[in-house]
Amino acid sequence: MHNEPWSTLLRTVHSVINNSPSHLLHEVIIIDDKSDLPFLGKPMTFYLRRFPKVSLIRSTQRLGTMKSRNMGAKVAQGEVLVYLDSHTEVNIGWLEPIVWEIYKNRQTVIQPAIDTIDAMTLEYRKYMENMRGEFKWSLGFTFAPIPPRTLLSRTSTDPIITPAIVGCCFAVDRKYYLDLGGLDEGMKTWGAEDVEFSLRVWMCGGNMKILECSRVGHIFKSGHPFAVSYDDLLHNEQRIAEMWLGEHKRIFYAVHEGRVSRSADIGDLSTIRGTQRNLNCKRFTWYLENVLPELEVPPLSSVKFGKAENAASSLCIGLDSTFPNSFHLIPCWGYGSSNIALTQNGFLKVKDKCMGSEYRYIVLKPCSIDDISQQWTFTANHQLMWHDGKSCMMHVSDPDPATGHRQTIMLMPCEVRKEHIKFTHWTFTYSLSFPHNI
Structure with a gap:
């Protein structure tokens, strides 16, 4: 969290405590990414003392989404990590299906079905149904309907195999997450880290599912509570292209012609390259053929x-x-x-x-x-x-x-x-x- 409104932050914390079986909920860790609003200082510290399972960790410098979440993973003691944005609300029965799927396969990353919470009225509305996560050649995440080839064969309780997840809420085995290297800390502030993590999971031997019987509401804000530079987002997307797209990265550069320079400094890639070698990760052509064939490759002309x-x-x-x-x-x-x-x-x-x-x-x-x-x-x-x-x-x-x-x-x-x-x-x-x- 960073400068999260008091009402939405408490809605997140209370819903997790109230709607999670106590024997499954080991701890709630709040990473405060250097908020500077007065009510998020001592008032929040005093308020959270009433919850024995809640701990608050304050960063002394801005970390951004990726480093903050990795910090949480390093201090967490539970077997399964569930990442939540600080403006979410979990529903009754949300946690049990998640831990069951991960128990069956520790290399499965789970996304609950994401519902919407109105940013002005806080009204909760059902949103996701027969949808999955994908991304475009710009490397921006998007929700999309389940393809007809898979829709006819599923029932409403079947997990949805998804090519990508959105970062507002996902669950992963802690050891598996750390073995994968966590989120890419070479990225800046916010944005595209969920697409990169999705590619890494799929191409390095894991899989991703959406569970429609596990539901979490999320406030999709019209803007950001903190400054997000478009150049930072392009930096993050360019890192993905260079790390994972192989020869198909030329499509990314063709889409972003005039906005992204091939010679731009995108930082050190050695950690990800090491993960690719150690886990014998597949090529992007495999991903296109087996995970997201709906992402059509444009002719080079x-x-x-x-x-x-x-x-x-x-x-x-x-x-x-x-x-x-x-x-x-x-x-x-x-x-x-x-x-x-x-x-x-x-x-x-x-x-x-x-x-x-x-x-x-x-x-x-x-x-x-x-x-x-x-x-x-x-x-x-x-x-x-x-x-x-x-x-x-x-x-x-x-x-x-x-x-x-x-x-x-x-x-x-x-x-x-x-x-x-x-x-x-x-x-x-x-x-x-x-x-x-x-």
Whole structure:
């Protein structure tokens, strides 16, 4: 904790004590990362004396998230570590499933299902259901729905295999955590440490699960109670790229072109390199194939990649399974919409095929440099202009009644009425800039 409001801090402490079986709860350790608010001084020290299992450790210098949590691991006496942000609330029955899963496999890292607590009203709301943790090529964490390939085979009580966890709450065997080296202390202040730890666990022989029958509420604040530099976050993400992505780090640099320098000083990597050697950690290609195949690799000729979102409707382009090789517009979140790559030579690629036009409809075809209908230009005002220089991809209601007037994409004049112009505007998840020599 650092300068945590009194109400949310006590909510965290009281919920842990009240909702944890006494025979499982060995101790509660609060790491105060040099708070300077008056009520977090002597008033907090006196208040916490009423709880025999609670200890308070004060740092004399700012440590940041990673060093603070590692400090807690070194002084802890329990067999299992459960890390909580200082603005969380644990639910009844939250702890038993966690320790049971770790008891069965000491190399399992557990995340409870994360619910939300309103930052203004402190109202508790259920949030996670059939979701897991992932990350993007920017190396920012994101929640995502369970892929269809695994959703059909699970029941509501099955653990969810998750490629990543979010740092606000997770549990791990203490000895296993220390053997892995703890959180990366070469990172600065806050941010991306959960993604790095997730990659390390998976690639070095462990696994991660989310337990929906264990629920913990968390306040997702609109800002930070302490200063977090964007440069520090980029520093942390660049360390991940250099440590774990292997040849795929060029995608990270292409995403962050102009923001991250390959020659930047990212600190000493020898500790992590030693862990990789000692634990015989796998390569990132293994992780992509076995843990997160949904993280599609953009073609190295891409200048744009990811979900193509319409500016007017906020819907994204996806393949329409009802009509072969055709497209429709659907919500962007999830796996229904497609990742699309706009290449340097003007192709719009969906995996190994290209988007062209037939009778003004946009259709998917085998890629061919001889098919002029597959040539596109992304203009300065975010239009996808066809080869004729007059027609643009536009979100429309299908004029064919047989389709139920689905929301789809067609070629329409680029110059349309002002109120309709945004239906021709598109944004991609990533703008990419690969070196020319790749």
